[in-house]
Amino acid sequence: MGFDIEGLDEFKNAMIDLMKVKFPEELEREIYNLANRIWVKVKKRTPVGVYKNGHSGGDLRKNWQIGNLVREGNGYYIEVFNILDYASHVEYGHRTRLGKTDHPHTYKKRGTIDFVPGKYMLKISVEELNKELPGYLSSWLDNVIKEHGL
Template structure:
């Protein structure tokens, strides 16, 4: 039986590279990809009222109400890439919010102005988050497979 120690050393170097920093980068990239997918879904699901002309929809990728009104926000993927990922123990977090004041009322519903009726919520964030939660394992598995394939196929 023969053993090629050069191949074992190369394998060891690749494992060390993965352990050093690639996994950290992978986790941050995965969090941003999931955020981009969430934003894409929630933006498509957000209604555009004739009164505001899409302020609420634009608000998902704006940092302030003024940016939401001016339309100077970014597209979902660009915005997700610009978000900072916070690591808390083994958890990677980032926040997807809509700073438009009335976003929560459209999401969850509200009383009418005369307080005699109820406008049903649209649940655009709730439904979108549930969909991404269901898809996340497959997305992460594919992303991890690609990272490992790249690490062990490349030099």
């Protein structure tokens, strides 16, 4: 059993537009908070290499960064990115030459091309945040409304 209240989504959108005009600092702070949530999620999902000599890597995990907030037209955007050149290979997957892999028992004969599947650590983190976003933004908006007596 449920019911619809017409205009609720429009009201929320109008409130966010009002936030852009009346309280831009709070909106920008919240955008940074959301970028930080993605940053934390993606760092946790980023694999760390373990080498044959027993040492472990971690450079890929350490090099996730949050860019500057950019206002463009009516909206904002911010980037979460990794500065290492091989980050996209780990994210999306890549082929290997000569069939070399980290697992010697799967080594293939010379000239074989194999594919290492991606980990999709950023994609999964963004999708996860998108699922949480409606409830998160609703509660944030409620707090702002109470705080400013709107």
